[in-house]
Amino acid sequence: MSSSVAANRYAVALFELAKEKGVLDTTRAELEAVKQIFQEDDQLNRVLYHPNVSPEKKQELLRTAFSSLSDIVVHTLLLLQEKKRLNAVVQTAEAFIDLVDEEQKRGYAVVTSVKPLTDNERALISEKFAQRAGKATLHIENIIDRDLIGGLRIRIGDTIYDGSVKSQLNRLEHQMISGKR
Structure with a gap:
């Protein structure tokens, strides 16, 4: 089974459990933090993926490192470690976040x-x-690009x-070159 398929299965199971317990937003926020840690903490990753570190030590490290998080998230991490799926933590977190966003009809836009x-302006x-x-709702990420001259470019998904x-100037130039009005 590929890592992404496994990640989606874990994410769906975690989503259903968090929804049942009424902790979708809390779990989402915690998984965002976990995702960031797994992406940025090289030392943690070296220990967790090192073949000479025993599974018990890895479990202990996970419990200690993430002790401030909810039981549901810690148990998910421990399960992923037990099933040798720690490589799917980031994908599981991303899939869970996507499920919560879809459930809550939350979208994201990049506005240049x-x-x-x-x-x-953001609210409008x-x-x-x-x-x-x-x-x-649509959460706005604002990117500054002085080359735009004015106006906005908004990207929502694809x-x-x-x-x-x-x-607009580029389109006008293209129309003038091609002889169209």
């Missing part, structure tokens, strides 16, 4: 602008584009809404 967006963009994306001045 010339200057940082104000809170009001979120409100208008959440409807288009079929989401209840869809791009390009209302930048640079893009």
Whole structure:
């Protein structure tokens, strides 16, 4: 079984358990932290993946390192370690986060602008584009690109809404070169 298939199975099981217990948001936040730790802590990874470290020591390390997290998350990590699936922790966390976001109709947009967006601009963009994306809320990540000249470029998943001045000028240039009006 591939790592991603296993990760999805663990994520679905964890999602159902967290939903049943009413702790989706808490578990989501904890898994975001776990994901970040597994992606950034080379020392932890070296120990957890080292063949000469006993499974008992690995379990003890996981219990100690993640003692501040809920039992549901710690037990999931221990289960992944026991089943020799620690390589699927990040994918499991990502799959769980996706399931929670889908359940709560939460979406994400990357908005590229010339200057940082104000809170009001973020709220307005979120409100208008959440409807288009079929989401209840849309969290905005703002990227600054001075080359846009003005306007916005909004990416939600695979869809791009390009209302930048640079893009409009490029289209106008293309139309003029091709002789179209």
